[in-house]
Amino acid sequence: MGAIAGVINWRSDSGGTGISQLETNLARVTTQMGKIGAGDRKTWSDGPAALSFQPTAPDSIEAGSLAHDSEARLTIVGDVRLDNRASLCDQLSVPADRRENISDAALILLAYRKWEFECPDHLLGDFSFAIWDAANRRLFAARDLAGVRPFYYHVDDRQFVFASDLPAVSAAEGVPWELRDGYSAGKGADRDPAPTAFATICRLPQHHAMVVTEDGIRTFAWWAPERVPEVRHRSDADYVEALRDLLHKAVACRLPESGSVAAHLSGGISSSSVATIASQLAHQGGQDLSFLHALPRDATPLVPKDERRLVKAIIEQEGRPCHDAPSMTPFTAAWTRIRHIGDRQPGIQLREPLTRRTATEHGAHILLTGLGGSGLATYSGSYDQHLYEGHPIQWLSFFREYAPLHNRPIVGAIVSKSHLGRIPRKLRKFCRGQFRNPSKGRLQQEGSIWREDSLYRPDTDGSQKSLWNQFITRPTNSVREVHIRRLCGADLVSALEGWTINGWNEQVEYRHPMLDRRLIEFVMGIPGSLLCHHGYMCWLVREAMKDVLPNAWGPFAKPALQQDRTRLNAEFDRDVARPLFTELLAEDWDWQCIEPAGVQRVMDSSRNSGSWWGGPVSALRIEMFLNRDLERSVLDRLTEWEARGTVEYSVLRRASA
Numbered sequence: 206m207g208a209i210a211g212v213i214n215w216r217s218d219s220g221g222t223g224i225s226q227l228e229t230n231l232a233r234v235t236t237q238m239g240k241i242g243a244g245d246r247k248t249w250s251d252g253p254a255a256l257s258f259q260p261t262a263p264d265s266i267e268a269g270s271l272a273h274d275s276e277a278r279l280t281i282v283g284d285v286r287l288d289n290r291a292s293l294c295d296q297l298s299v300p301a302d303r304r305e306n307i308s309d310a311a312l313i314l315l316a317y318r319k320w321e322f323e324c325p326d327h328l329l330g331d332f333s334f335a336i337w338d339a340a341n342r343r344l345f346a347a348r349d350l351a352g353v354r355p356f357y358y359h360v361d362d363r364q365f366v367f368a369s370d371l372p373a374v375s376a377a378e379g380v381p382w383e384l385r386d387g388y389s390a391g392k393g394a395d396r397d398p399a400p401t402a403f404a405t406i407c408r409l410p411q412h413h414a415m416v417v418t419e420d421g422i423r424t425f426a427w428w429a430p431e432r433v434p435e436v437r438h439r440s441d442a443d444y445v446e447a448l449r450d451l452l453h454k455a456v457a458c459r460l461p462e463s464g465s466v467a468a469h470l471s472g473g474i475s476s477s478s479v480a481t482i483a484s485q486l487a488h489q490g491g492q493d494l495s496f497l498h499a500l501p502r503d504a505t506p507l508v509p510k511d512e513r514r515l516v517k518a519i520i521e522q523e524g525r526p527c528h529d530a531p532s533m534t535p536f537t538a539a540w541t542r543i544r545h546i547g548d549r550q551p552g553i554q555l556r557e558p559l560t561r562r563t564a565t566e567h568g569a570h571i572l573l574t575g576l577g578g579s580g581l582a583t584y585s586g587s588y589d590q591h592l593y594e595g596h597p598i599q600w601l602s603f604f605r606e607y608a609p610l611h612n613r614p615i616v617g618a619i620v621s622k623s624h625l626g627r628i629p630r631k632l633r634k635f636c637r638g639q640f641r642n643p644s645k646g647r648l649q650q651e652g653s654i655w656r657e658d659s660l661y662r663p664d665t666d667g668s669q670k671s672l673w674n675q676f677i678t679r680p681t682n683s684v685r686e687v688h689i690r691r692l693c694g695a696d697l698v699s700a701l702e703g704w705t706i707n708g709w710n711e712q713v714e715y716r717h718p719m720l721d722r723r724l725i726e727f728v729m730g731i732p733g734s735l736l737c738h739h740g741y742m743c744w745l746v747r748e749a750m751k752d753v754l755p756n757a758w759g760p761f762a763k764p765a766l767q768q769d770r771t772r773l774n775a776e777f778d779r780d781v782a783r784p785l786f787t788e789l790l791a792e793d794w795d796w797q798c799i800e801p802a803g804v805q806r807v808m809d810s811s812r813n814s815g816s817w818w819g820g821p822v823s824a825l826r827i828e829m830f831l832n833r834d835l836e837r838s839v840l841d842r843l844t845e846w847e848a849r850g851t852v853e854y855s856v857l858r859r860a861s862a
Contacts (some may be wrong), residue, residue, distance in 0.1 A: 208368065211368075213417060214255075228248075233585060237414070280336070281334055286333065288721075294312070317345065329523070333369065351692065357370070375579045383405065409424070434730055452482060457486055458721075464493070467572050502529055533555065536843060574715055580717060588742075590684070799821070804821045
């Protein structure tokens with residue numbers, strides 16, 4: 206586990222000032238990156254190339270790091286964890302006496318020698334690496350299928366700079382700190398994952414590779430979801446058995462042979478499946494494993510369909526400890542929400558910093574998660590999935606089985622769950638004039654917080670729906686289309702990068718079994734109708750986990766998290782957002798994006814609303830990037846306010862030190 210970096214300067218010579226400038230520039234990058242690392246970094250340089258590996262844990266193994274092949278004149282730097290070492294060793298004819306000690310990075314070098322640019326397609330696991338091919342004067346880089354390990358880069362006519370951390374790339378000489386004109390930092394499954402908030406820095410998209418030469422760069426996808434073959438078995442039982450086997454393989458290859466491990470346990474089917482399988486495998490292998498829950502389980506009384514009932518049942522079944530993260534305060538929430546744009550917080554969930562800290566306090570430095578499951582392996586599909594696939598008889602049979610399970614008549618089930626049943630309700634709303642006027646959308650109203658001449662404006666086009674689109678909802682895409690959007694968009698990769706990079710701060714490595722390539726390709730290839738089957742959503746996963754999860758498993762919601770989120774939003778509004786903007790707007794700042802009068806109007810018109818601060822906080826993050834004096838002022842205020850309270854984790858104070 207570690208962060209990688211490198212500089213390719215095509216104008217540097219074999220010695221003298223060129224090499225000196227190259228190494229100096231790499232030092233600027235690695236110094237910035239070293240703020241998130243632990244242990245001594247490794248560096249290497251030769252000709253126009255300089256590479257560096259920064260361990261992110263004191264006992265980082267040599268799986269990543271730097272590796273050399275002097276015969277082929279190849280050098281690799283990589284953050285790598287391979288799951289198919291045995292099969293790779295067979296394909297690459299690695300001698301038996303070398304297989305145990307050869308590093309993952311060295312295996313990739315051998316794969317590159319055999320398959321060149323096609324080598325990523327032969328790898329299973331999480332990886333981000335760059336190979337300097339001195340013989341051909343080119344750099345080859347690649348990222349894993351889902352984008353678990355980050356890779357950012359800058360290119361101009363003089364140099365190519367890359368690193369695992371975006372601020373590290375921006376620290377290189379000659380990389381301007383300019384915001385990307387028109388960049389939208391909002392959510393969007395269809396948003397291009399390559400651009401970042403910086404005009405001259407991009408990310409290498411997930412399941413992509415690139416070749417860098419003096420003539421320029423070429424980026425290509427080494428894996429295409431459209432080419433995933435269909436998976437067909439003879440019976441439902443065969444699908445269930447295949448999924449169960451893949452789930453166990455995905456978890457097993459991510460369990461370390463020794464050391465303490467923690468598993469997220471939220472009560473959802475993804476994290477519950479991963480945690481329970483990991484616990485049973487750990488019993489067999491003798492590993493030390495504990496569970497993590499995102500907030501105190503006694504925060505609120507239990508209610509029907511409470512996810513904490515399943516959490517309790519799994520704990521009792523497995524006999525393992527479960528550590529609860531403490532309740533979040535408005536000040537710990539502030540550091541996640543009011544963050545420096547481009548800082549190490551992309552896509553991070555609000556509660557994850559405290560959950561991660563709880564894990565390290567109990568000695569766990571590897572965290573298993575269910576991240577990605579709800580959009581891929583455990584995607585529930587649509588109630589009308591059979592109808593979309595052209596099988597109306599199966600659609601009707603599904604609701605015939607669904608209705609008695611939920612004590613409803615079949616007509617009532619169709620009206621409440623099917624898109625067909627929603628049309629009469631929407632027609633009544635349309636006739637009563639209850640549809641929102643598209644010309645007065647929420648984002649357009651909040652747009653008044655932005656200066657008219659600001660280059661950085663929110664993208665509002667996607668949020669405005671015509672009356673027709675509000676009336677007739679477009680049918681849900683096929684399951685395969687949903688998977689493709691999820692895998693190729695920006696949301697998932699941003700979340701993964703946030704978890705990975707922030708984990709380095711606590712010397713934690715995240716592993717995501719639900720994003721295993723074999724599991725993803727299986728779920729993408731099966732008929733979508735298996736997801737909603739025999740009256741159940743997520744039927745296939747339910748059946749696969751029937752003998753693994755406790756009998757208490759059911760269609761649980763997350764009322765405890767929702768109630769705590771409501772509490773946190775109200776406290777954040779009262780203790781942070783409103784007093785912060787009140788003080789800032791009263792001072793004479795040189796606002797570049799924010800229109801002070803507009804923010805004041807939003808505050809005044811939202812006295813009883815806890816969500817008014819979404820737009821202003823987004824704008825403030827950009828202002829903090831453009832004005833470092835404002836950034837220091839905001840962090841100093843929050844640190845001072847936090848010190849007056851009783852905050853268990855002083856995140857803001859550490860970050861602003």
